[in-house]
Amino acid sequence: MTTLLDELKVLIRLKGPITVERYMELALAHPDYGFYMNRDPFGASGDFTTAPEISQMFGELIGLWAAEVWSNMGSPNPVRLVELGPGRGTLMSDALRAARIVPEFRAALDVWLMETSPTLAAMQHELLLDAGVAIAWAQTLKEVPDGPAIVIGNEFLDALPVRQFVRSNGQWRERVVRLDGEGTLAFDVAPEPEPYIRGAARDGEVLEVNPAGHRFMFELGGRLAKQGGAALLIDYGHAVTGFGDTLQALRAHRFVDPLAMPGESDLTAHVDFAAMARSAAATGAAVYGPIDQGDFLRAIGIDLRTKALAERAGQERAEELQQARNRLVGKGKGEMGALFKAMAVTNRNLPSPPGFHPIPARPG
Ligand code: SAH
Secondary structure, three states: OOOHHHHHHHHHHHHOOEEHHHHHHHHHHOOOOOOOOOOOOEOOOOOEOOHHHHOHHHHHHHHHHHHHHHHHOOOOOOEEEEEEOOOOOHHHHHHHHHHHHOHHHHHHEEEEEEOOOHHHHHHHHHHHOOOOOOEEEEOOHHHOOOOOEEEEEEOOHHHOOOEEEEEEOOEEEEEEEEEOOOOOEEEEEEEEEOOOOOOOOOOOOEEEEOHHHHHHHHHHHHHHHHHOEEEEEEEEEEOOOOOOOOOEEEEOOEEEOOOOOOOOOEEEOOEEHHHHHHHHHOOOOEEEEEEEHHHHHHHOOHHHHHHHHHHOOOHHHHHHHHHHHHHHHOOOOOOOOOOEEEEEEEOOOOOOOOOOOOOOOOOO
16 A cells, blocks of 8 residues: 555655655645545544534634624624634534524624545534535635635644754755655755845754745735734744744654654644734734633633533533633643634724734824
């Protein structure tokens, strides 16, 4: 049986080393062997767990967030509700159920799921079959018809391929993947330097750039600035640009060598929120945050929601809800509240979105 590893070896033998960006792109999205293309990686039996899979409260609160944003937008009908990389469709399913308490919002919804994986699109279709709202699929934001939009993305940006540059002998060189003497995949750096990258660093430092992320934020910000609306992006990453190699691979809930099993493990890189914010802001959109996921969820009411659900539940279920709440909000080891961050991008005419502080007015 051919695997992605075999294909990559042939490719590298024929054409020479490939960039980390190309490696990540093929490992995740190769049409036949890409990680997301033919499997369900989520949940206890899969490779990793995401916030909407931990608790229904995550998607429910985001559904209510979207309803409030819609009302701030002047309640446009129709409004596109777009989800980026919806995974199993759990977040959208929970969001649409919670939105039942705002029937005019639900009635205005034209839902679009932006997904590259046919396997996951089929799962989303199955789960959302009886959601009671029209749903369509797209592969890019451009395919979503014009008009005001509310865009949601949880763990979308971290799945976009990054370029890595390594400081070596006083210059930046692109990190590549080659074959070593034994025919095994190994990291290396390209011989030619990248003189256009400004900024010095100590030898060995790694700089990550997410070109697909920048292109996407530019397109998203431009659309919201021109056509109205808001976006909520939640991901793990850092608020300030820094150096460091954050490429990581998860398989069956364990970290593994990113080069060991291409296509069989989930490859991600931390999101550089400051960099993403710069691209969105360059289009004239307003950017809020990033703030810690824990602070965001508390500000939009996770504690009340936990209490309300727990009061109606048996003791065991009430404890589960409390544990899920702690995992999403807590900032300790193994908890997501500080590791994950939330950022909003909106049309400048909108008030600050729920959960985010207003942007301070510029002095003078
Ligand atoms: N949001 C989900 C899944 C996160 S995993 C959750 O929180 O559970 C990343 C998702 O993004 C998967 O659905 C994957 O197939 C999708 N994806 C990855 N790259 C994409 C791209 N370039 N365009 C659209 N979807 C993409």
